[in-house]
Amino acid sequence: MFHIYCPYCEEHREEEEFHPKGQAHIQRPEDPEACSDETWGDYLFFRDNPRGVHHELWVHAVGCRKFFNITRHTVSYEILETYKMGEQPSVTAKSLSEKDKQAGVQAASGGWQTVGARPESDALNKGARV
């Protein structure tokens, strides 16, 4: 069971009280009449399915009944952040990979991490790759 922090109730609640509602931050094309079929089709039907950090829309169905966003890691199921509607996430795939770079962790594109990527072993790695 998850313990999810509801940004409106300002406390952690049981997962039972929540429902996931799919991908967050989907923007409706400004002018649907003028946009291409492909853009409209993307907007209506196509969703991201990343391996790693994903921003999702959830609703606190039994509770305050407000929609909010969750940043969740789809591999570890870890909830990295919850934030209100209309706000932008502070944790993103990009911000995480930058943090990893600073800590010397080499992140593969899929989100998995490889060991031995510290700056001091950089020369070794270079030699190995050639």
Added chain:
Amino acid sequence: MSDVKEFDTRPTGSPSSESPLAWSFHRRGTPPREASAGVTLREKAFLGHLILRGGAIVLDEAVREVLGITLPARPNTLALDNSGERSIQWLSPDEWLVIVPGGEEFALEGRLRKALGQAHYSIVNVSGGQTVLTLRGEKAREVLMKSTPYDVHPQAFPVGKGVTTVFAKASVVLRRPTEEGWELVVRRSFADYCYRWLLDAAAEYGVIVER
């Protein structure tokens, strides 16, 4: 004054009315009184329930003027007047539940509408849709612990708190207006189910149903 049409849901004269638990009482009666019961259950039927929606600042002014209670602005809080009979509870950032003694709700709605004027708000009388069950006794908390995943330890659930949460697969508004008693605001359609669940959960401690 807004142009909303109001009507009193309570009919004039005195036709007989049934509480949401009437059917449960009719069908199974109440359990025999036990001398050493740990839980006392009681229905507070026919209270006036209003749902207020709108901005906190606008509503607060009106509610203080009309009811004399400050609108609870913090999440999951509950405010009572001095008599303890009228209460306002935070349900969501723009939604509050007002419970007043039965018969007062229609007049209150009118006074609130007058005080709110042309502001952007909504008031809905939901008195017929829900009922209040009270739970008292030293084992009341144990019964709740069996029924809801929410933490009901006094440290996490002090007096003056109220939450909407899962209760026995249904949903209730669970609140603690006083030190010794808990209140459950249950939907009319779930009332019989919740009542029977509570009887079952409280059976091991001994239960008295007051009527």
